[in-house]
Amino acid sequence: MSGRDRVLGRVRRALADVPADDLAYETAVDRGYAREHGGRTVEETVDLLAENLADYRAIVHRCTEDEVSDLLMRLYAERGSETVLVPPELPPHWLAAADPVRIHDRAVSTPHQLDRVDSVITGCALAIAETGTIVLDGSPDQGRRRITLVPDHHVCVVRVPGQVVASVPQALERLAPLRPLTWISGPSATSDIELDRVEGVHGPRTLEVVLMSGA
Amino acid sequence: MSGGTFVGMPAFPAAAREAVGDTTLRANLRHATHTIRNKRARAVAELSDWDLLREAGKQIKDHTLRHLDRYLVQLEESVERAGGTVHWACDAEEANRIVADLVRATGETEVVKVKSMATQEIGLNEALEAEGIRAYETDLAELIVQLGRDRPSHILVPAIHRNRGEIRDIFRKEMADWGRPAPDGLTDTPTELAEAARLHLREKFLRAKVGISGANFMVAETGTLVVVESEGNGRMCLTLPETLISVVGIEKVVPGWRDLEVFLQTLPRSSTAERMNPYTSMWTGTTDQDGPNAFHLVLLDNGRTDTLADEVGRQALRCIRCSACLNVCPVYERAGGHAYGSVYPGPIGAILSPQLRGTGSDIDASLPYASSLCGACYEVCPVAIDIPEVLVHLRERVVQGGEATRGGNRVMLKPAKGHAAERAAMRAAGLAFARPGALRAGQRLASRTRRLHPRTLPGPGRAWSASRDLPEVPVEPFRDWWQRTRGDGSGGTTEGNAQ
Ligand code: SF4
Numbered sequence: 230m231s232g233r234d235r236v237l238g239r240v241r242r243a244l245a246d247v248p249a250d251d252l253a254y255e256t257a258v259d260r261g262y263a264r265e266h267g268g269r270t271v272e273e274t275v276d277l278l279a280e281n282l283a284d285y286r287a288i289v290h291r292c293t294e295d296e297v298s299d300l301l302m303r304l305y306a307e308r309g310s311e312t313v314l315v316p317p318e319l320p321p322h323w324l325a326a327a328d329p330v331r332i333h334d335r336a337v338s339t340p341h342q343l344d345r346v347d348s349v350i351t352g353c354a355l356a357i358a359e360t361g362t363i364v365l366d367g368s369p370d371q372g373r374r375r376i377t378l379v380p381d382h383h384v385c386v387v388r389v390p391g392q393v394v395a396s397v398p399q400a401l402e403r404l405a406p407l408r409p410l411t412w413i414s415g416p417s418a419t420s421d422i423e424l425d426r427v428e429g430v431h432g433p434r435t436l437e438v439v440l441m442s443g444a
Numbered sequence: 445m446s447g448g449t450f451v452g453m454p455a456f457p458a459a460a461r462e463a464v465g466d467t468t469l470r471a472n473l474r475h476a477t478h479t480i481r482n483k484r485a486r487a488v489a490e491l492s493d494w495d496l497l498r499e500a501g502k503q504i505k506d507h508t509l510r511h512l513d514r515y516l517v518q519l520e521e522s523v524e525r526a527g528g529t530v531h532w533a534c535d536a537e538e539a540n541r542i543v544a545d546l547v548r549a550t551g552e553t554e555v556v557k558v559k560s561m562a563t564q565e566i567g568l569n570e571a572l573e574a575e576g577i578r579a580y581e582t583d584l585a586e587l588i589v590q591l592g593r594d595r596p597s598h599i600l601v602p603a604i605h606r607n608r609g610e611i612r613d614i615f616r617k618e619m620a621d622w623g624r625p626a627p628d629g630l631t632d633t634p635t636e637l638a639e640a641a642r643l644h645l646r647e648k649f650l651r652a653k654v655g656i657s658g659a660n661f662m663v664a665e666t667g668t669l670v671v672v673e674s675e676g677n678g679r680m681c682l683t684l685p686e687t688l689i690s691v692v693g694i695e696k697v698v699p700g701w702r703d704l705e706v707f708l709q710t711l712p713r714s715s716t717a718e719r720m721n722p723y724t725s726m727w728t729g730t731t732d733q734d735g736p737n738a739f740h741l742v743l744l745d746n747g748r749t750d751t752l753a754d755e756v757g758r759q760a761l762r763c764i765r766c767s768a769c770l771n772v773c774p775v776y777e778r779a780g781g782h783a784y785g786s787v788y789p790g791p792i793g794a795i796l797s798p799q800l801r802g803t804g805s806d807i808d809a810s811l812p813y814a815s816s817l818c819g820a821c822y823e824v825c826p827v828a829i830d831i832p833e834v835l836v837h838l839r840e841r842v843v844q845g846g847e848a849t850r851g852g853n854r855v856m857l858k859p860a861k862g863h864a865a866e867r868a869a870m871r872a873a874g875l876a877f878a879r880p881g882a883l884r885a886g887q888r889l890a891s892r893t894r895r896l897h898p899r900t901l902p903g904p905g906r907a908w909s910a911s912r913d914l915p916e917v918p919v920e921p922f923r924d925w926w927q928r929t930r931g932d933g934s935g936g937t938t939e940g941n942a943q
Binding site for chain 1: 499500503504516534634637641645650668702703712728758852893
């Protein structure tokens with residue numbers, strides 16, 4: 230007998246006591262929990278996002294769409310980044326003023342090559358205010374999962390308020406399960422050494438989030 | 445260590461007594477558990493609907509378990525539709541064999557691993573080593589444990605028993621043997637230690653061709669797997685290698701995508717006391733040119749269906765491994781994780797391990813006694829597992845024997861031999877009773893006992909009560925009740941009095 234048949238057979242025998250008229254999935258779970266916590270205006274939701282991102286040690290900037298290219302230029306200059314990874318369909322005007330050499334996200338690049346890049350810039354799928362989380366879904370303005378993982382410096386642009394949701398339930402409603410999803414709340418961190426929080430073990434040690442409003 | 449019993453482990457009372465005498469361990473544990481515990485209370489308080497989320501989590505898991513066959517088959521279809529391959533393993537040996545064969549088929553002799561309780565449970569690293577395959581643990585704490593040739597002692601912070609000086613010494617001494625040596629002049633500041641780990645492991649991530657993981661959740665409807673972590677080592681293992689193998693217990697399935705909205709709120713707040721952990725990865729099969737091009741899911745039974753067969757004990761399968769119950773447990777705080785002789789320590793370990801492995805060994809027979817029944821674990825559990833109820837149930841079975849399922853077959857268990865179980869009970873109790881504060885939550889047990897209204901005491905007390913009538917148990921502080929029912933006034937409050 231295959232492992233599959235044996236495991237499923239055991240499951241079925243173990244459940245012999247379950248009554249046949251058990252509740253269906255739709256009715257088995259009481260979904261009375263909140264879709265979001267606390268009533269907030271759109272502006273307050275964006276403020277909460279900024280606050281929670283900062284609380285988890287992301288560096289938060291705000292700008293209008295007109296100012297984004299100057300802001301990014303300044304961020305790369307301050308950090309001394311010479312190279313920046315760019316996803317295939319990043320809006321070109323974001324980097325119009327930036328100096329670093331653009332490295333394109335290509336399937337043939339090896340992890341070692343990515344490791345030599347200073348920074349990465351992406352958009353996002355959405356951001357969650359209550360938890361201070363940005364979510365990437367591999368869309369063309371975000372690129373492959375690994376490009377936001379290997380370089381030590383990640384700048385992520387969130388369009389506010391359009392891409393901001395209040396809560397985790399609202400986020401899941403808007404995300405496509407079949408895409409690879411990466412939820413990021415602050416930079417990589419560990420508390421494994423006497424519970425002291427240390428930023429960055431493996432992921433980017435610096436996360437900068439730009440909250441960009443329409444011009 | 446097939447089956448997950450740590451070889452040569454003494455039963456809980458002996459191991460616990462030794463641990464209690466270790467002052468470094470106790471200081472580390474106390475600091476750690478209290479820190480997490482207090483932070484957790486604040487994180488939970490932010491959500492006004494916590495009780496509803498907890499109830500929904502319980503209902504989702506119960507519903508899934510009651511139709512587990514259906515959801516596993518659905519999961520299999522979804523994963524395969526998305527380009528993955530599903531394997532089924534009845535026990536540790538089968539799972540290890542499947543993984544070893546898959547690794548060997550890639551021609552690789554090294555794998556990178558993201559921390560996974562399931563692979564620890566089956567002793568995968570050791571099994572791979574026997575096949576000439578080296579498995580590198582990449583979670584910082586697991587790295588500390590692996591380099592120190594040690595065992596993890598906490599679900600979430602496996603190296604909780606090590607302080608920074610010890611960690612520096614382990615890195616200096618051992619790193620060179622496993623790859624890039626520790627930097628010269630490494631000090632014991634957490635930043636430097638983390639940097640040393642980053643450099644040491646990065647080398648391995650960048651060249652790895654095979655990654656091995658567990659998963660926190662699997663969604664039947666979509667075939668999506670979810671891994672929740674902090675450091676990014678999970679993302680490294682899940683996206684850089686060409687082949688990804690995930691070994692996941694069958695109880696980790698949830699029916700639908702929306703169910704994640706419950707657990708992604710309760711898990712991070714219960715475990716690390718964060719609003720959200722730094723990284724959560726979700727993947728469904730394989731994606732063109734983004735991440736591994738081969739994905740294998742190994743569905744693991746290894747005692748889970750035996751646990752499922754027990755009407756009282758099956759609720760242990762709701763566990764989402766948040767470790768909140770460890771941090772509030774007065775027995776765990778004093779004894780540490782190693783005393784449980786199992787990859788699942790603390791209150792959840794005390795009910796899960798004996799069910800997964802049977803109560804045949806001394807360690808497993810003594811685990812249901814590794815608790816004061818104060819109920820704190822139930823209060824914090826985000827899926828409302830009534831750990832005290834299961835403990836009492838298992839104690840009864842250790843002492844009285846009874847029907848159970850083992851390896852898929854119904855068997856009659858014999859009562860534990862002699863008074864070993866009773867001695868175990870008394871000593872485990874002694875640990876908690878030596879510290880009065882631990883018992884403040886005792887009312888819960890008093891009322892629970894009233895509900896059970898035993899004519900005979902459950903557990904080892906049965907032999908004692910067999911020849912006496914038990915008085916009606918009033919609601920009163922547990923300690924008073926304990927002392928009164930123990931009868932001789934000594935109350936079994938110190939180890940020396942334990943019978
Ligand atoms: S039993 Fe409950 S509290 Fe303990 S680890 Fe599992 S889910 Fe968390």
